[in-house]
Amino acid sequence: MPALTKILIANRGEIACRIQRTAQALGYRTVAVFSDADADALHVQMADQSVRIGPAAVQQSYLNIPAIIEAARRTGVDAIHPGYGFLSENADFARACQDAGITFIGPSADAIELMGSKRLSKLAMIDAGVPCIQGYQGAEQDDATLSREAQRIGYPLMIKASAGGGGRGMRLVHEPGDLLEQIRTARSEALNGFGSDELILEQALIEPRHVEVQLFGDQHGNLIYLGERDCSIQRRHQKVVEEAPCPVMTESLRQAMGEAALKAGRAVNYVGVGTVEFLLDARGQFYFLEMNTRLQVEHPVTELITGLDLVAWQLNIAEGQVLPLRQDQVQLNGHAMEVRLYAEDPTQVFLPQTGRIDTWQPALGVRIDHGLLEGTTVSPFYDPMLGKLIAHGATREEARRKLLRAVQDTVLLGVRSNQRLLAGLLQHPSFISGQFSTAFISQHFAEHPCLHPHVPCAEELAIAAALFYQARAQAYRQPLAGWRNNASVPLHFNLGLDEQQWSVALDAVPGGAYRIQVADRSLALQVIDCDGRWATLEIDGVRQRHAYHLHAGQLSLFTRPGSLVIEDRTQALVSGQASVSCGTLKAPMDGAIVDVLVTQGSKVSKGQLLVVLEAMKMEHPLKAGIDGVLKRLQVRVGDQVKNRQVLLEVE
Missing domain, CATH: 3.30.470.20 (ATP-grasp fold, B domain)
Structure with a gap:
């Protein structure tokens, strides 16, 4: 077999980058494919050549066999590496590569096809003497057969999509009365996810x-x-x-x-x-x-x-x-x-x-x-x-x-x-x-x-207040930077995280030092350095460094591990109306739904009246805070709802 010189990676993201690093280190040329959503992705930038293969949807791009084979033909590659996911275990793709005279970097199409079926692969493994779980892997797939076989196997048992993976089409059944409902669900998931509703049954191993x-x-x-x-x-x-x-x-x-x-x-x-x-x-x-x-x-x-x-x-x-x-x-x-x-x-x-x-x-x-x-x-x-x-x-x-x-x-x-x-x-x-x-x-x-939602500690809220203050000060040229007409009065911040909110008081003194009050905690904080990306701070004598990103009154703060997104709501207008601020509308209080003016699936605009809630002898109009589509409507007229209960979701 001739040596390979150029390899197309039929994938995206981290695995496409990982394959390219080895291939390029060994002297191979690499070709990336990309969808419209990935035009600027790292795997595209790393490659020697790249080819657009379609729109963002996977069926039109990374699962589009003709487009990938055409990209390989246009760039003159010797081989295709499928990575994992997408077409990596697709026998038709392996055969398409072979038919095009391109080396498929993987096993034979026959091996992929056999091992891609849980039913057929299990039959082959039983014949090969590989230990297998007791179950049913027959061709008869009607409800009566599956019910009879489930009784033979015993409970609890697993229903599995024969062509599946990743948990789709998989159900754990503890009682015979739940079997048929779970079979129907597994079949539906399997058909939608893998194009086949074939199932197998297996004795469930508990906590293996x-x-x-x-x-x-x-x-x-x-x-x-x-x-x-x-x-x-x-x-x-x-x-x-x-x-x-x-x-x-x-x-x-x-x-x-x-x-x-x-x-x-x-x-x-x-x-x-x-x-x-x-x-x-x-x-x-x-x-x-x-x-x-x-x-x-x-x-x-x-x-x-x-x-x-x-x-x-x-x-x-x-x-x-x-x-x-x-x-x-x-x-x-x-x-x-x-x-x-x-x-x-x-x-x-x-x-x-x-x-x-x-x-x-x-x-x-x-x-x-x-x-x-x-x-x-x-x-x-x-x-x-x-x-x-x-x-x-x-x-x-x-x-x-x-x-x-x-x-x-x-x-x-x-x-x-x-x-x-x-x-x-x-x-x-x-x-x-x-x-x-x-x-x-x-x-x-x-x-x-x-x-559960993370509740910021006093130090994190103090850091946020200091960084918001710094940003305000830097918005003005000297000598007005940070100037206030009554510097002896603490500056108050209202800081929010999702649906939580805290009040923080900040006293600024020359040299980047602050005295910050968070509830009953008083903290001495000094900003040593702050460059828009990293902040070096000293809090009560302990120096530490935090990554951050601040834009339009919203602070992303790295807290080890993970990050917080804290909003400066100090200047936010107080509104008596509840709104959809992040796509989810919750009841502002206990009450009754007296009017629903939208239907599921309809488009809504920011400020549009969606639901009317009656509480405390008053009607409260609940309006949309964003444009979008009503993804889920969970109430109807006459429903009694609790405070913070989700009423609808806009996407």
Whole structure:
């Protein structure tokens, strides 16, 4: 097979950047593809050439096989790397590459097709002698058959979309009476998400660990495994923390799981990188879950404990080279951990977040794979994962400690993220001990503070008041900067965060020093340096440095970990009417809905009357504070509502 010279990466974001770094370091030319939403993205700027493949919607761009093949033809590439997600496990895409005379950097289309079906892959694994969970994976899919098989398997059981992943089309059923309703829901999700409503049933393992084995095969029949990863810390079947090796792994168990993974790979003549996922119960018994026929999101932890570059291996194997190591030459050194940084708000049921990246400064001393640039926008069209933070240490505790510091020190302003959640996970005693399962988050984090709105401490409010004051002072030229006609009277600020508000009093003295009163706390604060990006402050004799971004009366303040968005509401007009300030309209008090003037799905304009609430013998008109579309209407005329109850949402 001829050597490759130019590679198109059929992906975006952090994985497209990560693949390009290795490919370019090895001397390959790279081609990026992009949608309209990604025209200014980092992966586009890194590439030697780039081609627009369509509008922002994935079906018209990153899932558009003809557009990607045409981009490859126009740029004269030898190979296409699919990354993960999108078309990485699409057999039709692999065949389209082959038909176009382009090397697909991955396994054969037949292997992708077989392992992409949970039903067919499980039948193949049973034939290959790989341990599998008891269940039903037959072709008959009618309700009567599934009900009969569920009774045979017993409860609790799992319903799974055969073609699915990421938790969609997956339901845990505890009682027979819930089965048919959950089957209908799973079918609908599976059909909408994957184009197939085929299901399998499996006996539910309660609180197992999720352990996966990294496979690698070449075109000469060689197949090895590169240790395992523990991915048990999950939310809604989505991995959040991954580590290697598994904290409870033994040499004998590793060998047994590795041999089972090799059986799975040999059953499909596997070539390239792949991952065989298992569930591990408390007795040390493990069962096949699925096989991912691509590079995994969490591959960096394997790279750090083996010292190998898995993307480099992919490129070498695509050129027909032999695997560089035998099984007995694979060495695992130290421990590695990874967390996924998401643009989401854990305090709002993990609602994905969009917006402009105002400040991005990754922590030092660890590996951070990302695709972020300051000034670009996190759009609503793609997965909210922004990047991955990965740490390596001689021991698990060293890796955990390094990763925690990196999570706390990575500066992201402009978009809300899950940093507080990640820090909380890494500091939890059960995680530190290594004793956890896939139920960890649901068991330990239902009421964790990171899932509730953050209340700023007195120091944070004092910093905000000082920075707002500095901004006001800098708005005027000398000698009027900071001047007031009654300097002996404290300056009062009303500072707001979401629906919370605080009063802060500030006394300014020459030299950038302030005496700030927050409730019953009095703080001495001095601004040492303030350049619009970083502020060096001394609070009660302790010096500290904070990243910040201030624009139009809104301050994004980095607080380690995560950020706060504090508004200066001092000059805001007092209004007697409630309004939709951030898309959600809540009742300002207990009362009765006497009029609803809009319908769900209708367009609304700022200032438009939406709902009339009667309370305290008066009618209160509730108006829209933004333009948008009425996404959700949750009340009707005659409803009695409670104070702060959500009435409707505008998007």
